[in-house]
Amino acid sequence: MPPAKTPRTERSVTEYVDSGRRFTRSASLLDSTVTSNDAFDRWFADQRVRNRFEVDRIPFKDLRGWQFHPKTGNLGHTSGRFFTVEGLRVETDWGHRSSWAQPIINQPEIGILGIVVKEFDGVLHCLMQAKMEPGNLNTIQLSPTVQATRSNFTGVHGGREVTFIEYFRDPERGRVVVDSLQSEQASWFLRKRNRNVIVEVAEEIPPHENFVWLTIGQIHRLLLRDNIVNMDARTVLSCIPFDAPNGPARWGSTGPFRESLVRSMSADQGSLHRTSEVLNWLTDLKSRHALIQHSVPLREVELWHVSADEISHETGKYFTVVAADVQAHNREVASWTQPLLAPVERGRAAMFVRQIDGVLHLLLRVRPEAGVLNVAEFGPTVQCQPGDFRDLPKEQHPPYLDQVLTAEAGRLRYDAVQSEEGGRFYHAENRYQIIEVGEEFELEEAPGCRWMTVHQVMRLLAHSNYLNIQARSLLAGLQTIW
Amino acid sequence: MPPAKTPRTERSVTEYVDSGRRFTRSASLLDSTVTSNDAFDRWFADQRVRNRFEVDRIPFKDLRGWQFHPKTGNLGHTSGRFFTVEGLRVETDWGHRSSWAQPIINQPEIGILGIVVKEFDGVLHCLMQAKMEPGNLNTIQLSPTVQATRSNFTGVHGGREVTFIEYFRDPERGRVVVDSLQSEQASWFLRKRNRNVIVEVAEEIPPHENFVWLTIGQIHRLLLRDNIVNMDARTVLSCIPFDAPNGPARWGSTGPFRESLVRSMSADQGSLHRTSEVLNWLTDLKSRHALIQHSVPLREVELWHVSADEISHETGKYFTVVAADVQAHNREVASWTQPLLAPVERGRAAMFVRQIDGVLHLLLRVRPEAGVLNVAEFGPTVQCQPGDFRDLPKEQHPPYLDQVLTAEAGRLRYDAVQSEEGGRFYHAENRYQIIEVGEEFELEEAPGCRWMTVHQVMRLLAHSNYLNIQARSLLAGLQTIW
Numbered sequence: 001m002p003p004a005k006t007p008r009t010e011r012s013v014t015e016y017v018d019s020g021r022r023f024t025r026s027a028s029l030l031d032s033t034v035t036s037n038d039a040f041d042r043w044f045a046d047q048r049v050r051n052r053f054e055v056d057r058i059p060f061k062d063l064r065g066w067q068f069h070p071k072t073g074n075l076g077h078t079s080g081r082f083f084t085v086e087g088l089r090v091e092t093d094w095g096h097r098s099s100w101a102q103p104i105i106n107q108p109e110i111g112i113l114g115i116v117v118k119e120f121d122g123v124l125h126c127l128m129q130a131k132m133e134p135g136n137l138n139t140i141q142l143s144p145t146v147q148a149t150r151s152n153f154t155g156v157h158g159g160r161e162v163t164f165i166e167y168f169r170d171p172e173r174g175r176v177v178v179d180s181l182q183s184e185q186a187s188w189f190l191r192k193r194n195r196n197v198i199v200e201v202a203e204e205i206p207p208h209e210n211f212v213w214l215t216i217g218q219i220h221r222l223l224l225r226d227n228i229v230n231m232d233a234r235t236v237l238s239c240i241p242f243d244a245p246n247g248p249a250r251w252g253s254t255g256p257f258r259e260s261l262v263r264s265m266s267a268d269q270g271s272l273h274r275t276s277e278v279l280n281w282l283t284d285l286k287s288r289h290a291l292i293q294h295s296v297p298l299r300e301v302e303l304w305h306v307s308a309d310e311i312s313h314e315t316g317k318y319f320t321v322v323a324a325d326v327q328a329h330n331r332e333v334a335s336w337t338q339p340l341l342a343p344v345e346r347g348r349a350a351m352f353v354r355q356i357d358g359v360l361h362l363l364l365r366v367r368p369e370a371g372v373l374n375v376a377e378f379g380p381t382v383q384c385q386p387g388d389f390r391d392l393p394k395e396q397h398p399p400y401l402d403q404v405l406t407a408e409a410g411r412l413r414y415d416a417v418q419s420e421e422g423g424r425f426y427h428a429e430n431r432y433q434i435i436e437v438g439e440e441f442e443l444e445e446a447p448g449c450r451w452m453t454v455h456q457v458m459r460l461l462a463h464s465n466y467l468n469i470q471a472r473s474l475l476a477g478l479q480t481i482w
Numbered sequence: 483m484p485p486a487k488t489p490r491t492e493r494s495v496t497e498y499v500d501s502g503r504r505f506t507r508s509a510s511l512l513d514s515t516v517t518s519n520d521a522f523d524r525w526f527a528d529q530r531v532r533n534r535f536e537v538d539r540i541p542f543k544d545l546r547g548w549q550f551h552p553k554t555g556n557l558g559h560t561s562g563r564f565f566t567v568e569g570l571r572v573e574t575d576w577g578h579r580s581s582w583a584q585p586i587i588n589q590p591e592i593g594i595l596g597i598v599v600k601e602f603d604g605v606l607h608c609l610m611q612a613k614m615e616p617g618n619l620n621t622i623q624l625s626p627t628v629q630a631t632r633s634n635f636t637g638v639h640g641g642r643e644v645t646f647i648e649y650f651r652d653p654e655r656g657r658v659v660v661d662s663l664q665s666e667q668a669s670w671f672l673r674k675r676n677r678n679v680i681v682e683v684a685e686e687i688p689p690h691e692n693f694v695w696l697t698i699g700q701i702h703r704l705l706l707r708d709n710i711v712n713m714d715a716r717t718v719l720s721c722i723p724f725d726a727p728n729g730p731a732r733w734g735s736t737g738p739f740r741e742s743l744v745r746s747m748s749a750d751q752g753s754l755h756r757t758s759e760v761l762n763w764l765t766d767l768k769s770r771h772a773l774i775q776h777s778v779p780l781r782e783v784e785l786w787h788v789s790a791d792e793i794s795h796e797t798g799k800y801f802t803v804v805a806a807d808v809q810a811h812n813r814e815v816a817s818w819t820q821p822l823l824a825p826v827e828r829g830r831a832a833m834f835v836r837q838i839d840g841v842l843h844l845l846l847r848v849r850p851e852a853g854v855l856n857v858a859e860f861g862p863t864v865q866c867q868p869g870d871f872r873d874l875p876k877e878q879h880p881p882y883l884d885q886v887l888t889a890e891a892g893r894l895r896y897d898a899v900q901s902e903e904g905g906r907f908y909h910a911e912n913r914y915q916i917i918e919v920g921e922e923f924e925l926e927e928a929p930g931c932r933w934m935t936v937h938q939v940m941r942l943l944a945h946s947n948y949l950n951i952q953a954r955s956l957l958a959g960l961q962t963i964w
Contacts, residue, residue: 110769110857150772171766179762181769181856193856195769197762279944280661284653287592287663287677290632295777374663374675374855374946375592462761463945464856 019177019200020243026124027216027242027479034120034213037221043212044228047130048139051210053328055134059309060323063337073299073306075321075339081151083107083424085311085321085339087296088190094289094368094376096396101301103311103321104371105341105424106190109150110181113232114168114197116145117177118205118213125213127164127205128233133422134326135340137429141230141419142222145211163208167199174199178239181464182472183377185420186369188319188341190295193373193464196236216240220480226417227429231473234418238472239461242479256355257413257436261482264360264454271453272356272443275460278450282366285448286375291368317388319343322426342426345387346417349470350404350433351380353413353478354441354451361451362478364471365399377468378460381449383430399446407435414477420469430470432477454478501659502725508606509698509724509961516602516695519703525694526710529612530621533692535810537616541791542805545819555781555788557803557821563633565589565906567793567803567821569778570672576771576850576858578878583783585793585803586853587823587906588672591632592663595714596650596679598627599659600687600695607695609646609687610715615904616808617822619911623712623901624704627693645690649681656681660721663946664954665859667902668851670801670823672777675855675946678718698722702962708899709911713955716900720954721943724961738837739895739918743964746842746936753935754838754925757942760932764848767930768857773850799870801825804908824908827869828899831952832886832915833862835895835960836923836933843933844960846953847881859950860942863931865912881928889917896959902951912952914959936960 031037060068065078076084088104116127131143146153148162153169167173178198185192214222219237222228229237242265263269273281298306303314311321320342327335352363367379382404389397414434421428445451457475460466467475513519542550547560558566570586598609613625628635630644635651649655660680667674696704701719704710711719724747745751755763780788785796793803802824809817834845849861864886871879896916903910927933939957942948949957 108774109772112769176759176762176766179765181765195765197765276944277658280658283661283663283677283679284658287594290591292590462758464947 020241022119022124023216023240024242027220027482029123029215030217030221032120032123032125032213032215032218034125035218037218040212040214040218044130044142047210051130051132051140051328053132053134053139053326056325057309058323058325058337060306060339061308062325063323063339066323066337066339068298068306072297074297075311082149082338085298085341086190087298087301088370089294089296089301090370091292092290092368094291101296101304102318102370103298103301103304104190105188105192106295107149107192107424111149111194112146112153112165112168112197113144113194113236114146114199115233115236116164116167116174116205117198117200118202119200120213123215124200125215126219128212128214128219129163130210130212131230132328133230134324134328134338135424135426135428136227136230136422137419137427138227141422142219142228142233143230144233144236147232163211164205167201168197173203174201178236178241180239180462182235182239182467182469183373183465184469185425186367186372186377186468188371188425190293190371191373192371194232194235196239198236198240223477223480224414224416227419229476230419231421231469234473234476235469237479238467238475240479241458242482256358257360258482260355260358260360261454261478263358265458265482267455269359269453269455270357271359271456272361272451275456278452278456281450282376285366289368289375291372291375293371317344318385324426340426341424341428343385343428345385347385347428347430348382348404348433349380349430349474350382350407350435351471351474351478352400352403352435352437352441354437356443356451359453361453362457363445363449363451364457364467365446366448366450367468369468374465377465377471378450379468379471380474383470399449404433404435407433411435411437413481414474416477418473430473432470432474434474434478434481502723504601504606505698505722506724509702509964511605511697512699512703514602514605514607514695514697514700516607517700519700522694522696522700526612526624529692533612533614533622533810535614535616535621535808538807539791540805540807540819542788543790544807545805545821548805548819548821550780550788554779556779557793564631564820567780567823568672569780569783570852571776571778571783572852573774574772574850576773583778583786584800584852585780585783585786586672587670587674588777589631589674589906593631593676594628594635594647594650594679595626595676595718596628596681597715597718598646598649598656598687599680599682600684601682602695605697606682607697608701610694610696610701611645612692612694613712614810615712616806616810616820617824617906617908617910618709618712618904619901619909620709623904624701624710624715625712626715626718629714645693646687649683650679655685656683660718660723662721662944664717664721664949664951665855665947666951667907668849668854668859668950670853670907672775672853673855674853676714676717678721680718680722705959705962706896706898709901711958712901713903713951716955716958717951719961720949720957722961723940724964738840739842740964742837742840742842743936743960745840747940747964749937751841751935751937752839753841753938754843754933757938760934760938763932764858767848771850771857773854773857775853799826800867806908822908823906823910825867825910827867829867829910829912830864830886830915831862831912831956832864832882832889832917833953833956833960834882834917834919834923836919838925838933841935843935844939845927845931845933846939846949847928848930848932849950851950856947859947859953860932861950861953862956865952881931886915886917889915893917893919895963896956898959900955912955914952914956916956916960916963
């Protein structure tokens, strides 16, 4: 007979709640004995100075190792790895455009976005990295401990080993707290997803000049500023199972808004719709509308034109694909060239929130984006590049867009400009806003929208492909409030 | 102010449990006042006689409306709808084959598999259909109320309206009990999924000669026989939220096996692994191993050959693609031709179950199949065509295969031959077995396997792409025991 292994539901539930409590405690510490805020600010400024790099736009012909495939016109790496810019044709009866073709990034491998956490003086700290990415607007940003494509950590690019990758490769090195596959920008990526993982480690971790230990509270402080915490860090942070064990009192929260937010995190509070109803409604939407994706040669994508240094849409809308030459010091390889996707303007990602019977609800909208894995995911209430709609009649604008563009400053609970993935996107940023609406705002949702509590949303986030990357960024923003 | 809508967590939980109880009650009735078993047997025999049809193999050139694309060699319908037989190239470091290409069916639209349920004399009954499918081994089989592709119910094929489709099109016609997207055979289908839906209806439903009302218990009786309940019915049935409210006593169960099964359905009983641990482990597996899928022209698929009447692998393994001429009376259109995928032999799908501290656990294995949507899903303990491995060394056989092939009859808790989807597959059947193993069987799992309780598995089944179609068929088989 094998050694007895005790069924462990009881113990595990305790452990899980315990994780939530410890993350919650870490979120309440806005400064730390390990790295004070002053020390962080100095270190980060120093990182920005010491790790300068140059990114220059170049014509496609100067790319090294990248070429347009003679038959398909797809832009890919000669090794066959990294990613390809190819064509996608979409047919759908969802929204106003029934079919179109567009360039899209196909990066089929699943990368790792991993944060190592460790207790210091009884408080969980996250090991964060100062990382440069060629598309970053703001030089370097704060990234997860590890942010690596499979090509990175299997060494296809011939660079050096990814620092701290061992904590995510070897399950014995720590205790996994969060681990799920989550999607990325489906308007720009074909079925892309990455592993979002948090590992708690007990052993001593050697210090490294590009890494810093921060409490969750310290990271939240940085999330209130523009372009500091990168997208990869935000998506991992959004998955943390926070916990509000004894309601508002324990949180030192003040005012009805925060109280309604804390209630919204609890399993015991009423929600406008029950989760199974939302899931059934979502399935109905996903099967009622078709979204058919065909990969096609980039050469066959109509209305998009390839010039010497740019792939662009003939209206000047959406995005372009450009080539960049990168000279850097603090990275796996010191210089390289690569294509980048450059959106033509700053986007908006706004989420309405509303107290319903004293419980905060988030208004999410189901979005069928071109490259989505499974028809559609929940996104923010509004997510768009407003310029794409400027010349279109009002009835083709996304619902609630005008209300977002005209929201009073007093309604904003979160408002920051954040960057999207700088390894693939050039100067891509969104203004992320959480806007509280009052009782005058209708409870009845526009088509494709649903009010949900934070607890309901967090339960969905334990699984893949329910919340898109912009909704998860907003969830990380919302966490700064509690 | 809008009309108040009360948050309804409380009421909803009650309703949900109530559904579970009512399905459980229906499962306990092995005969019914609406349709007695004798009446069913007569009706079904009569259906088989009255709805005869002829299926003849034809050469590809005799297909009407189907052709090999001159450039790609893909086999598709001239309307561009229904489905295409195309090529798929797979690269993976999972298992023994690192890369291969194969033909695969691409049917990007999401169809409906829907069962209407209604109370008669306080007992839920399912409206089941006697449906012919050209690939069925056994003439007609029992199918859901509606089993329709999007092309079916939007009328692309020019046939008649799908009977009872209105209950699934119009959400006001009933109360949705189950509604989720679930995958289908990923070795043969590229990213295929269908909507699995159950709607409870209160209104009078007109009788129809091809439809019959059965209790869940009556359907379970039929699931014990070979090739009666079709795949589409089994997958919908597997999603029913059964409930064992007061433990074994209420169930009239006898013996420790049934008692352990009933305990396994409960949320309160201990499980060997907690669900979040299983999900983290699954994410780790899915991101540790690559599974890269490239759609390629059928023409470029090596080792597969197209003859006048068959696409086949040069070893004679796996499956062939053939063409069929169908002459039928009881179907949307009375005669047509179509391609069908014909496996070369009967497959095995076996699940080991074991009592662990008095709670039944199911041994599931993570399977990265060629056309899977998101890297891998849980399948049975063993799922294969044994002949595919006959000439390979033992160490390349699937784990546990020998134990399945040599299992004692006294260990079999479920054992029936069931058909796969007869609309796409020709004479495709699997021997489905649930095999109880004792304490001598190791608790430590082979790589890629996990023991889970029924409750854990059912919770995953509320979401998409966790359990593959063979595992769901076995779950429907397991339901016949409780």
